[in-house]
Amino acid sequence: MEKKKIIGIPGGITTANGTRRYYINEADVRGIVKAGATPVMIPSEAINDLDYYVNICDGFFFTGGPDVLPVFYGEEPHINMGFSEIQRDRLEIALVKKALTAGKKLLGICRGMQIINVALGGKLYQDLESEYPVRSKQPLIKHFQAASRTEATHYAKFTANSRLHDLYGDQRLINSHHHQAVSQVADSLKVTAVASDGVIEGLESKDNQQVLAVQWHPEVLVATDEKMQLIFDEFVSGLTK
């Protein structure tokens, strides 16, 4: 039997029919499976057993989800701060650190990019719409699109000599479904994609290939742009054999 790469994906938590449940979105699972790897859910209960999960997984995928609690980057909660899930925040922050120390590679999408940045010492805009124009002194384009998530609505420009530039060239139309964004980039990361208003749309490791993270949602945009699967393919093919 061909040995496939194992990708650990922290589970989200929701309540359905009165029952607390773990979940991973279908599109996230599909992206990993299509890339030829095996997805494995990591529950928040694994917080005290993370060494084992880090050992058995070849890479980790941090998906979209609720807002990261600002207490994890030293800020008070903004009035428009959204729903959060502290168990998931704690698990993911600990996992980012342990996985990178162990030399493993990470893929982050939307909240996933934000939690990787926070785990490594960066900060977020808690409410892009009210905070960004004031702090950056630039007007904002629409980042929480009313259009279907499968439609691309704004451009991302990619920095030369980056993995995203290798995949997509100078720019590409992307979708946008976020009310938060990275404000202060962690020291070990570099910006490799920005929107026309300067909002950060992609981060990668400065000194190695351990982190690839995007603010948009390639896992659903793939329905109208098949090249979005390349993010998953590149992540999985880059894992050490």
Ligand SMILES: [Mn+2]
């Ligand atoms: Mn955006």
